[in-house]
Amino acid sequence: MEEFVLMKGNEAIAEAAIRAGTDGYFGYPITPQSEVIEYLAAAKPHERTGMVLLQAESEVAAINMLYGGAGAGKKVMTSSSSPGISLMQEGISYIAGSELPCLLVNVVRGGPGLGTIQPSQSDYFQSTKGGGHGDYNLIVLAPASVQEMADFVSLGYDLAFKYRNPVMILSDGAIGQMMEKVKFKPQQPRSKKSPDWATTGKTPDRERNIITSLDLDPARQERFNNKLQAKYKEICKKEVRYEKIQCDDAEYLFVAYGTSSRICQKSMQMAREEGIKVGLFRPITLWPFPYNEILEMAGQVKGMLSVEMSAGQMVEDVKLAVEAKVKVDHYGRMGGIIASPEEIVEALKQKIIGG
Amino acid sequence: MSENSITTKELIKEENLVYRKTRLLTDDVMHYCPGCGHSTTHRLIAEIIEEMDIQSETIGVAPVGCSVLMYNYMDVDMQEAAHGRAPAVATAIKRLLPEKVVFTYQGDGDLAAIGTAETIHACNRGENITMIFINNGIYGMTGGQMAPTTLVGMKSSTTPYGREVPLMGNPIKMTDIVVNLPGTYFVSRQSVHTPGNVRKAKKALRKAFEYQALNKGTCFVEIVSNCPSGWKMTPVESNKWMADNMLPFYPLGDMKVPEK
Numbered sequence: 001m002e003e004f005v006l007m008k009g010n011e012a013i014a015e016a017a018i019r020a021g022t023d024g025y026f027g028y029p030i031t032p033q034s035e036v037i038e039y040l041a042a043a044k045p046h047e048r049t050g051m052v053l054l055q056a057e058s059e060v061a062a063i064n065m066l067y068g069g070a071g072a073g074k075k076v077m078t079s080s081s082s083p084g085i086s087l088m089q090e091g092i093s094y095i096a097g098s099e100l101p102c103l104l105v106n107v108v109r110g111g112p113g114l115g116t117i118q119p120s121q122s123d124y125f126q127s128t129k130g131g132g133h134g135d136y137n138l139i140v141l142a143p144a145s146v147q148e149m150a151d152f153v154s155l156g157y158d159l160a161f162k163y164r165n166p167v168m169i170l171s172d173g174a175i176g177q178m179m180e181k182v183k184f185k186p187q188q189p190r191s192k193k194s195p196d197w198a199t200t201g202k203t204p205d206r207e208r209n210i211i212t213s214l215d216l217d218p219a220r221q222e223r224f225n226n227k228l229q230a231k232y233k234e235i236c237k238k239e240v241r242y243e244k245i246q247c248d249d250a251e252y253l254f255v256a257y258g259t260s261s262r263i264c265q266k267s268m269q270m271a272r273e274e275g276i277k278v279g280l281f282r283p284i285t286l287w288p289f290p291y292n293e294i295l296e297m298a299g300q301v302k303g304m305l306s307v308e309m310s311a312g313q314m315v316e317d318v319k320l321a322v323e324a325k326v327k328v329d330h331y332g333r334m335g336g337i338i339a340s341p342e343e344i345v346e347a348l349k350q351k352i353i354g355g
Numbered sequence: 356m357s358e359n360s361i362t363t364k365e366l367i368k369e370e371n372l373v374y375r376k377t378r379l380l381t382d383d384v385m386h387y388c389p390g391c392g393h394s395t396t397h398r399l400i401a402e403i404i405e406e407m408d409i410q411s412e413t414i415g416v417a418p419v420g421c422s423v424l425m426y427n428y429m430d431v432d433m434q435e436a437a438h439g440r441a442p443a444v445a446t447a448i449k450r451l452l453p454e455k456v457v458f459t460y461q462g463d464g465d466l467a468a469i470g471t472a473e474t475i476h477a478c479n480r481g482e483n484i485t486m487i488f489i490n491n492g493i494y495g496m497t498g499g500q501m502a503p504t505t506l507v508g509m510k511s512s513t514t515p516y517g518r519e520v521p522l523m524g525n526p527i528k529m530t531d532i533v534v535n536l537p538g539t540y541f542v543s544r545q546s547v548h549t550p551g552n553v554r555k556a557k558k559a560l561r562k563a564f565e566y567q568a569l570n571k572g573t574c575f576v577e578i579v580s581n582c583p584s585g586w587k588m589t590p591v592e593s594n595k596w597m598a599d600n601m602l603p604f605y606p607l608g609d610m611k612v613p614e615k
Contacts, residue, residue, distance in 0.1 A: 052450045054450065057473070060440070060472075061440070061473050064440035064443035064444050064447075065443050065447035067436070067437070068416070069448065200414070201412045201431075208430055208431055209433075210433050210435070211434040211435065213435070214435055
């Protein structure tokens with residue numbers, strides 16, 4: 001049995017990538033996630049599994065390398081942080097529009113612009129509502145621990161290939177940089193087989209494979225859009241993931257993901273010591289968002305506080321979910337500041353209980 | 356009817372055929388304007404893939420621009436890249452499938468403007484891919500705007516009074532840049548406006564495909580081409596204009612050949 005190791009979230013993603021049988025990693029350094037490519041470079045993945053590792057000339061090049069590698073049927077991934085992910089948006093849209101699987105990691109830092117290198121959750125809108133041009137969705141996984149950073153790599157690939165859709169692990173600078181114990185899955189072999197749609201060279205037994213997102217005929221393009229939407233609907237039906245902590249007797253609810261959900265666990269404990277029965281609802285998939293499950297909670301609690309390291313982005317989805325049945329408000333810090341457990345309890349009292 | 360003429364029926368007999376459609380070109384009707392160099396270059400690539408018998412090994416990467424629909428015309432596996440990113444797309448395909456033959460096909464806007472970084476870095480890394488660069492000095496697909504390679508004084512829809520260096524800068528000789536990068540193995544500039552030039556272009560393209568097997572670096576072929584529609588000329592006029600104006604600035608010939 002494998003032992004626990006102590007590792008940074010960024011390093012855990014890198015090690016998990018090798019073990020998940022990744023065929024290619026293409027990336028460009030940016031704080032606070034450069035440890036991913038540095039770990040990979042030191043780990044000699046080419047010797048371990050034959051995995052390709054390439055430092056690209058830009059995030060733009062890196063995402064288009066993912067497009068090429070994914071189109072060749074390979075398991076490919078990149079990691080970056082907010083400004084770099086912004087640069088990748090065109091390529092992500094092409095990947096979604098060509099129905100290619102790939103794994104994207106965003107270790108979010110505060111913005112807008114060059115912003116800060118400190119952690120933030122201000123890329124929620126960008127990740128869950130499209131980001132690039134056109135009607136498309138990423139499957140977005142939000143890890144709240146170093147262990148989940150590792151676990152979501154193989155989960156991400158499974159979902160990406162199942163639905164031929166890009167998957168994003170939406171982390172933040174705190175989870176990327178903090179060290180925790182983590183246990184890895186054993187090494188998975190790299191796949192020797194290519195999907196039948198991949199560009200691997202046209203053999204006489206099949207038609208040529210073309211990877212493209214272009215169709216100039218409006219009727220056909222709309223049919224394709226409808227096909228994408230049907231796929232997204234199926235994902236919404238089948239792939240919602242979340243965690244409920246102390247929700248059984250809860251009269252109030254924190255809704256939080258990632259680092260904020262970790263802080264909220266402490267806030268919950270403190271509030272309960274004061275006799276305030278508060279639970280925590282943690283969305284694990286930010287897209288598909290657990291609308292129904294949060295609506296169910298609206299029948300039980302008196303109010304919900306969405307806690308995010310942003311100006312309030314996920315709170316819009318929480319409000320959509322509860323259909324105005326209970327009071328919903330937001331509390332968050334920005335610019336790389338992580339809210340303290342105390343101020344979150346105070347916000348619950350003022351904005352929800354007293355409000 | 357003279358004694359030398361033959362009937363249509365006899366003409367299409369196998370023994371009388373002197374020219375046929377290359378097997379690797381599909382039956383799709385090309386959307387290219389009459390007289391455009393794209394179709395000739397497509398045919399050359401298809402002929403080379405057929406003659407080298409590498410259809411099942413070949414993966415092409417199409418650009419954004421006039422040749423965006425290239426994958427409709429060639430019976431090979433192909434990916435359609437975002438504008439300018441074909442060298443990055445091809446880099447990953449080749450690295451992940453190192454036994455395959457990977458080529459890119461890009462116009463001047465794609466390769467020498469928006470995709471400059473990807474072009475230079477793929478060539479500088481020495482990616483073992485074949486890069487084909489169609490330079491007609493204009494943006495054809497979007498309606499004849501100035502390209503990075505538009506000649507000084509040349510008119511386009513965004514330089515209606517001619518390209519002026521103080522305002523619009525200089526035309527860029529991308530092939531002269533990549534020839535100086537250590538990662539390129541074979542670099543050539545050709546054209547397809549006369550039968551003789553078509554033969555020379557085919558020779559250069561064939562080398563650019565053959566050398567890929569050596570894993571010695573990037574093979575890069577520029578095809579200086581015409582754009583009758585964008586230049587607002589007949590095909591014949593455009594070929595003459597190209598020879599008189601483009602070729603003195605973009606001279607033809609092999610620019611980097613492997614050392615013997």
